[in-house]
Amino acid sequence: MDEFPVSPIPAANVASVPQRSPLRYPGGKTWLIPHIRAWLHGRDPKPRLLIEPFAGGAVVSLTAVMENLVDRCLLAELDPDVAAFWHAALRRGPELCELVASFEPTRQAVEALAHTQPANPLERGFRALVLNRTRRGGILAPGASLSRAGESGKGLASRWYPQTLIARLQQISAHAHRVDFRETDGMHLLERTAATPGAFVFADPPYTAGGKRAGQRLYAHHQIDHPRLFHLLTHTPADFLLTYDHAPEIAALIRRHRFHAVRVMMKNTHHATIGELVISRAPVSSTGTAAPARKAASAAVLV
């Protein structure tokens, strides 16, 4: 028997929840949305601030703001390309939409763009979006290859849906006054802000504990001091959710800090059922949310 029970809140089938992020993010947390709703919905007083120190595609924060589960969110991201994307999306939305609308994703155009070094955040952010949507698995880390035949054999354009991307960017622009973004170390941001009254923390760091290399292959920035992160969360007054893969080092930290953890079951890209850990100070109640987990939902789809 595993020491961590299976979560009563199942993983969402990613096709069944609204897609909010324009980025296809390796390790994206769309499947966790039912859990996030159960965690934040109906709280009195309403959560004022959601801090997401490892933003990536920021699915959780965007959903929490757009579904009015929180008043505001504060995102941090260390990767300068991902950061440029968020600067562009939040501050230069209409111009970014124009760039998306006029781009033809031919192999030549994508390769030419990949070799540019844009100086301003708008162009750098646009470049990050194009590479994210056209590289295999959405991976932006150095060495990532272009999607060869494209997914479903449709070429590089197989994940370039301009109208869908523009609609998501417009939604982000409409909510941008409630989203703060910092290009900074999420650990430092947590240290400085987690004591803010009414703050909640959602942390989804790269999974590199116990010698796992996935986090290193997927992200340019993947050095995480796991014990320090647990220590920080123990000493913050903020309520938090933390996600990790099921590594022995993480299980030991959960025990040491007397945190609660459940496994959310899903299928990986190889159709094997795996459980990701959702860690919190106290159990998240499933009241009023989905039925108990029966079948593992597939989280392999990067949308």
Ligand SMILES: C[S@@+](CC[C@H](N)C(=O)[O-])C[C@H]1O[C@@H](n2cnc3c(N)ncnc32)[C@H](O)[C@@H]1O
């Ligand atoms: C697992 S991904 C987050 C995915 C996100 N939850 C989503 O749904 O799209 C982790 C992200 O943390 C970023 N990162 C790594 N170390 C960081 C640090 N010290 N501070 C801020 N961001 C960091 C990586 O660049 C990556 O984008």
